[in-house]
Amino acid sequence: xxxxxxxxxxxxxxxxxSVKIECRSLDFQATTMFWYRQFPKQSLMLMATSNExxxxxxxxxxxxxxxxxxxxxxxxxxxxxxSAHPEDSSFYICSAPQQGRxxxxxxxxxxxxxx
Amino acid sequence: xLKVEQxxxxxxxxxxxxxxxxxxxSTTSDRLYxxxxxxxxxxxxxxxxxxxxxxxxxxxxxxxLDTKARLSTLHITAAVHDLSATYFCAVDNWHNNxxxxxxxxxxxxxx
Numbered sequence: 001x002x003x004x005x006x007x008x009x010x011x012x013x014x015x016x017x018s019v020k021i022e023c024r025s026l027d028f029q030a031t032t033m034f035w036y037r038q039f040p041k042q043s044l045m046l047m048a049t050s051n052e053x054x055x056x057x058x059x060x061x062x063x064x065x066x067x068x069x070x071x072x073x074x075x076x077x078x079x080x081x082x083s084a085h086p087e088d089s090s091f092y093i094c095s096a097p098q099q100g101r102x103x104x105x106x107x108x109x110x111x112x113x114x115x
Numbered sequence: 116x117l118k119v120e121q122x123x124x125x126x127x128x129x130x131x132x133x134x135x136x137x138x139x140x141s142t143t144s145d146r147l148y149x150x151x152x153x154x155x156x157x158x159x160x161x162x163x164x165x166x167x168x169x170x171x172x173x174x175x176x177x178x179x180l181d182t183k184a185r186l187s188t189l190h191i192t193a194a195v196h197d198l199s200a201t202y203f204c205a206v207d208n209w210h211n212n213x214x215x216x217x218x219x220x221x222x223x224x225x226x
Contacts, residue, residue: 006157034213034214041221042218042219043203043216043217043218043219044158044203044216045216046213046214046215049213093157093158095158095214102146102163102165103148103160103163104148104160104214106157106158106160107157108156108157109156109157111155
């Protein structure tokens with residue numbers, strides 16, 4: 001079945017540095033990728049939607065310049081957290097619509113810890 | 116704006132008991148999803164409900180959808196410890212083809 005490979009699974013970075021998270025669709029073309037953030041014991045909140053070859057659409061309250069999204073190919077979408085701060089520590093999950101059927105395929109998630 | 120309300124948020128059950136989790140949503144939607152999340156893990160798809168009256172069952176879990184009431188239920192039958200997890204319902208926003216999630220129900224099944 002459809003698989004979205006997300007890397008890294010865990011990352012610890014220092015405040016002020018940038019971190020890139022990758023999501024690759026392995027056996028299908030993902031023209032759209034959704035990026036979610038999940039704080040501990042909370043639900044998933046949609047941050048942005050990326051579409052291959054065009055600018056990402058950000059949800060209200062999500063800083064475009066801080067969370068850079070690139071969807072340069074049909075199989076790769078990336079989220080870069082720039083100038084990370086401890087409050088950016090969270091679980092980030094990507095998902096892509098499945099092809100030819102209803103539903104979404106989720107990446108395995110990235111646990112970001114900013115120290 | 117599409118809103119999804121889920122209750123209860125916390126559920127502690129004894130093994131062998133039955134219970135239902137409820138999911139209400141605010142606007143017309145194409146599809147209703149149920150997911151399971153184990154601690155530290157991503158989401159596992161349980162059910163996709165596409166039409167009014169849809170009912171799906173897998174093992175001890177059964178999901179149903181009433182589009183007129185904008186309500187879905189996830190029924191747990193004879194709970195076992197392995198069902199302990201957080202369960203989310205989610206609804207498509209057909210305008211944007213993205214999902215909005217409920218707050219989640221943290222289920223604990225005790226021996």
